[in-house]
Amino acid sequence: MEKIMSVRQLCDEITSITFSSRYMAAEAKPGQFIAVKCGNNSMDAMLRRPVSICRADRWSNEITVVFQVKGKGTKLLAETAETGSYIDYIGPLVNSFKSPPAGAKIAVVGGGLGIFPLLFLLEEIRSTRKDIKADAYLGFRKNDSVILREEFTKAADNIYISTDDGSCGRKGFVTDICLPVIDAGSYDIIYTCGPQAMMKCVSKAAEKSGSECYVSLEQRMGCGIGACLACACRIAVRPAEGSSQAADGGGWEYKHVCRDGPVFRSRDVVWDKTEES
Amino acid sequence: MEKIMSVRQLCDEITSITFSSRYMAAEAKPGQFIAVKCGNNSMDAMLRRPVSICRADRWSNEITVVFQVKGKGTKLLAETAETGSYIDYIGPLVNSFKSPPAGAKIAVVGGGLGIFPLLFLLEEIRSTRKDIKADAYLGFRKNDSVILREEFTKAADNIYISTDDGSCGRKGFVTDICLPVIDAGSYDIIYTCGPQAMMKCVSKAAEKSGSECYVSLEQRMGCGIGACLACACRIAVRPAEGSSQAADGGGWEYKHVCRDGPVFRSRDVVWDKTEES
Amino acid sequence: MTPAPDLTADIGRIKLKNPVIAASGTFGFGREYSEYIDLNELGAIAVKGLTLDPRRGNPPPRIAETPAGILNSIGLQNPGIREFIAKEIPFLRSFDTAIIANIAGNTPEEYGLMAEMLENEAVDAIEVNVSCPNIRHGGAAFGISAESIARVTEEVRRKYGGMLIVKLTPNVTDIKAMAMAAQKAGADAVSLINTILGMAVDIETMRPILANNYGGLSGPAVKPVALRMVHETASAVDVPVIGMGGIQSGSDAVEFILAGASAIMVGTASFIYPNACVEIKRGIANYLIRHGFGSVREITGRLKLNRPDQLEE
Amino acid sequence: MTPAPDLTADIGRIKLKNPVIAASGTFGFGREYSEYIDLNELGAIAVKGLTLDPRRGNPPPRIAETPAGILNSIGLQNPGIREFIAKEIPFLRSFDTAIIANIAGNTPEEYGLMAEMLENEAVDAIEVNVSCPNIRHGGAAFGISAESIARVTEEVRRKYGGMLIVKLTPNVTDIKAMAMAAQKAGADAVSLINTILGMAVDIETMRPILANNYGGLSGPAVKPVALRMVHETASAVDVPVIGMGGIQSGSDAVEFILAGASAIMVGTASFIYPNACVEIKRGIANYLIRHGFGSVREITGRLKLNRPDQLEE
Ligand SMILES: Cc1cc2nc3c(=O)[nH]c(=O)nc-3n(C[C@H](O)[C@H](O)[C@H](O)COP(=O)(O)OP(=O)(O)OC[C@H]3O[C@@H](n4cnc5c(N)ncnc54)[C@H](O)[C@@H]3O)c2cc1C
Ligand SMILES: Cc1cc2nc3c(=O)[nH]c(=O)nc-3n(C[C@H](O)[C@H](O)[C@H](O)COP(=O)(O)OP(=O)(O)OC[C@H]3O[C@@H](n4cnc5c(N)ncnc54)[C@H](O)[C@@H]3O)c2cc1C
Ligand SMILES: Cc1cc2nc3c(=O)[nH]c(=O)nc-3n(C[C@H](O)[C@H](O)[C@H](O)COP(=O)(O)O)c2cc1C
Ligand SMILES: Cc1cc2nc3c(=O)[nH]c(=O)nc-3n(C[C@H](O)[C@H](O)[C@H](O)COP(=O)(O)O)c2cc1C
Ligand code: FES
Numbered sequence A, B: 001m002e003k004i005m006s007v008r009q010l011c012d013e014i015t016s017i018t019f020s021s022r023y024m025a026a027e028a029k030p031g032q033f034i035a036v037k038c039g040n041n042s043m044d045a046m047l048r049r050p051v052s053i054c055r056a057d058r059w060s061n062e063i064t065v066v067f068q069v070k071g072k073g074t075k076l077l078a079e080t081a082e083t084g085s086y087i088d089y090i091g092p093l094v095n096s097f098k099s100p101p102a103g104a105k106i107a108v109v110g111g112g113l114g115i116f117p118l119l120f121l122l123e124e125i126r127s128t129r130k131d132i133k134a135d136a137y138l139g140f141r142k143n144d145s146v147i148l149r150e151e152f153t154k155a156a157d158n159i160y161i162s163t164d165d166g167s168c169g170r171k172g173f174v175t176d177i178c179l180p181v182i183d184a185g186s187y188d189i190i191y192t193c194g195p196q197a198m199m200k201c202v203s204k205a206a207e208k209s210g211s212e213c214y215v216s217l218e219q220r221m222g223c224g225i226g227a228c229l230a231c232a233c234r235i236a237v238r239p240a241e242g243s244s245q246a247a248d249g250g251g252w253e254y255k256h257v258c259r260d261g262p263v264f265r266s267r268d269v270v271w272d273k274t275e276e277s
Numbered sequence C, D: 001m002t003p004a005p006d007l008t009a010d011i012g013r014i015k016l017k018n019p020v021i022a023a024s025g026t027f028g029f030g031r032e033y034s035e036y037i038d039l040n041e042l043g044a045i046a047v048k049g050l051t052l053d054p055r056r057g058n059p060p061p062r063i064a065e066t067p068a069g070i071l072n073s074i075g076l077q078n079p080g081i082r083e084f085i086a087k088e089i090p091f092l093r094s095f096d097t098a099i100i101a102n103i104a105g106n107t108p109e110e111y112g113l114m115a116e117m118l119e120n121e122a123v124d125a126i127e128v129n130v131s132c133p134n135i136r137h138g139g140a141a142f143g144i145s146a147e148s149i150a151r152v153t154e155e156v157r158r159k160y161g162g163m164l165i166v167k168l169t170p171n172v173t174d175i176k177a178m179a180m181a182a183q184k185a186g187a188d189a190v191s192l193i194n195t196i197l198g199m200a201v202d203i204e205t206m207r208p209i210l211a212n213n214y215g216g217l218s219g220p221a222v223k224p225v226a227l228r229m230v231h232e233t234a235s236a237v238d239v240p241v242i243g244m245g246g247i248q249s250g251s252d253a254v255e256f257i258l259a260g261a262s263a264i265m266v267g268t269a270s271f272i273y274p275n276a277c278v279e280i281k282r283g284i285a286n287y288l289i290r291h292g293f294g295s296v297r298e299i300t301g302r303l304k305l306n307r308p309d310q311l312e313e
């Protein structure tokens, strides 16, 4: 439970909450999330909702999370969060993006809600590491949903934006912009978060070009702390053998987004097969 | 759904909500109640809560209800009701206090939350009937819980207050003050609302002294409109035979607080026997 | 412009103009709600459970609120089937909606007798309530064994030529077996679920809240259980299934229809929102339009199961 | 000053220091929660359901939120009983709380084998899970017939001399018969309820939300059903009953204890409030103090039933 310092509407349906926490400001690492109780004790959205840490100001102790209203929980959170009230959360959870090695050239590739943890990563690197060159590739639906642009511009060396309808930046998917650069082997490490299809695509490209790649996975959660085993994701046991063994029952095991993630090395992830009927 | 004009805290745990409704102002009669949805669409208090109409201003179209925080629903209502938001209710429901005959001398006897519909009755009589003499007997727990005193003073010819601890008015139960007067046959009609034991006591006295008596019953409700049959109360079929037949299965039937009440003629009510184990 | 979707619902011997039915015991005899909604909008009204003789029902409190649900123990208070025939049918017939007479008896013969009394009355269907957990003399017992469900159903079938629905209780190990017994014995459709037996306790008085101690759980809390049972049942029988249990919105209704329900009933929701049935009907229509379906039939049972086996090993 | 009430709970062969037990499958192996609460505060921890061999469990999604409840289909993911013995028992033993090993087998013999493996290990009790509705090979089947409950219980009893709890499934017509079968076959206590089989549907994809299609319902939604079953069971058997299903507060716990539970388990609530067990323990103590009771035992089964017959006729 921490006091909410401010609530801002970034665009239609996207809300940012900033709260004060000395502990979080000291401990939070890019890629981590918190599990938020929406609507206090309400049963209308009983389970906690996972939300990434978007910014952590080490000096003012201010933590920011940004979320989109999707269903009952996020709706309730948007309705009830207000300056001076409290946010009930568990965190920071748990694994974070691996810090880039000295002098690395990195890219972040984010789509939609996936951009939030990436901003934290970039701001963290900008403020502590002069040796890193960072490009940001960000995909949005349309001009009206482009948010945090200024922050990303400050935090990255270059920023490339795409929108589905071309109303801002390049028209199309963010992968249209970043894949050629990734294919060219321009980056030592790539960090990606967003729709599964996008992450899979970026991962494959990164692996081919020999770049390291980290993805942030999503899954429905129960406890958020590794006890209920709800948030399973398939992770290769012997990463060198790749995902080709997924189907035969060998080579992978269930790990858990809240306990072993949400950040995983892309080549360890056994991506979902296309839906079967 | 009507717009809330004001929300006031009358005392610790007692809140008054005033909303505007032309329909209600025209239709509402003393003794009627409304069924309020607490916390809008929340499932935290799923069923509607019955609350008496406490005041109805025929000119400004303002309706006031007053309620105490008891459990989940009333807590949620107190938390969420605010000026400018909406109150979701069904009503007015359904039967009302019988209007006194010309020149009658009446008394209202209210305990705790039971005073609210009685204020509406008195104010209505005061504003439309010059021929009626009305005394009000009101029981509270302690001085701090004495509310609406001014309003009752204006609306009644005499007002008598008791508190459990004597911190305001006479110490003891409200029945201690009113019973002797009722026994003396001072009133043509008595209206009572409050704890069951109090109403039963007042009813018996009224019946003995030959006064007419109306009580407002409470029961847990489902629908509030007579469909679910949840809010049953035992009503004598042949009132002349009294309640002595209650035990043998004859002489009474289940009526419903929301459909046939909440106001009943006291001698029709078959009061609960003391609890059996 | 897309044409309005076909909302008609085929539930066996009869066709409803839309799939939304007011559930028995939650809608009185329609009278009460007629002040709040236009009864002509409903596919059908299942009236309060009827018994041969008038019944007083249980003492109050008869209802308790629980998390996302309610417990009730009304105890089949009703004016008796004769009064229903004399007073309520004529009233209901003044609306353009189907009438479903929900009946409960103490013996199979009593069920049969009531069915016989309804045979020439203007009701559109009988719903045999073998499942009310509140009636103390045998009511619960009929619904929890395939044999007694069959006996009651056969008895009613013998006396009644019209549309016959058997309403199943969820308080059983194997709902499919109950549904199959009803089908075999001549039911034209099954409806489910009735309430789940439950209790609520007042820790201050140290007594159950309901005067009757136990009561039946309904409302959103039971929806997942109801949905599973409707799906199991629809996969097991050939007769239409009428689904209910916790439906509060068009989206809830669509879940049941996808799971195999040909029509749905709305109970508890009407207590909270008297116009729930009408809103739910609209919600179903909107879903059909939004997804380009032409009729309710097209989505009935359309649910595709996941194949966890294929994913897992 | 009133002395602190006696919170000890007698559950048969063993005594717990307080009646609050973390429910199986919702508390991992305690490890995860040890960062959030002091495990020494708990009466006992029932660990995640164990199988003979390690199990991967079901594909995700494994959880879906429903009104006041959750559906899960974890599918008994666990590292196998050997790994539990090697790694988890030593960790848990470092705390002053009882360890309950929850086991599930594919055959009665497998249950027996696991019991045998635990016989000389430092666990305080075995909880036989005959009720998990997720395991595809027979798991559900054991719990829904008195005969197979008896067989499994006997098999375990033969191999295990310690405290034996049989955990019952609510997906049955007659919970009393199941409890009596377990008692007769040698159970020292029964625990209930496990989850109620349910389903949730995504109307956009037209598929069940859970990859496994069906899952088990838990949380506040099921509380009235759980409470009724605990009451029925406690009235039917002589062995202690451990109650659970939707307990979120001290007051919920007291409801179960009044209804006849000697101890209670907390499942889903821990997901939402990691310190739920501790808060619930405090709530029980406060209730006892407020009402002047000296011990949990004093209120166990103290519920007085209403006598509707006397009121009605
Ligand atoms: C590690 C992680 C970080 C996330 N960070 C953010 C963020 O920074 N900003 C943001 O807007 N969203 C984020 N999400 C997605 C966010 O958790 C979901 O949008 C949210 O849980 C939806 O809840 P709801 O009540 O609005 O929707 P409902 O549909 O009502 O939710 C029903 C249930 O499904 C779960 N659920 C639904 N969608 C998702 C999802 N995509 N991932 C996990 N659970 C889901 C809910 O938590 C809830 O238990 C993150 C998800 C994960 C796993
Ligand atoms: C005709 C009528 C008029 C009333 N007028 C007023 C009024 O003007 N002001 C006021 O403060 N209170 C009034 N009450 C009592 C008020 O309805 C209850 O205090 C309220 O319903 C409690 O709800 P809760 O959510 O706070 O309590 P909870 O205990 O959480 O309620 C649980 C359930 O029990 C029902 N319930 C609990 N107590 C009562 C009760 N005494 N009567 C009926 N149902 C109950 C609730 O409605 C709900 O369904 C009136 C009751 C009736 C029947
Ligand atoms: C107050 C109440 C009374 C009921 N009475 C009957 C009845 O008389 N006959 C019957 O078959 N079902 C009866 N039911 C069960 C409902 O028809 C329905 O099966 C159940 O409530 C589940 O649907 P719901 O969750 O939409 O309410 C009653 C339910 C409630 C809540
Ligand atoms: C995610 C999850 C996993 C569970 N796993 C098990 C299990 O492995 N063995 C078992 O006996 N019960 C298991 N259960 C059932 C719980 O122990 C408990 O019986 C049930 O959740 C009801 O209690 P609650 O409402 O407090 O959660 C599980 C429940 C949940 C929610
Ligand atoms: S959400 Fe419980 S293990 Fe991840």
Ligand code: FES
Pocket (backbone or CB within 6 Å): B220, B221, B222, B223, B224, B225, B226, B227, B228, B229, B230, B231, B256, B257, B258, B259
């Ligand atoms: S509350 Fe439904 S009949 Fe009165």
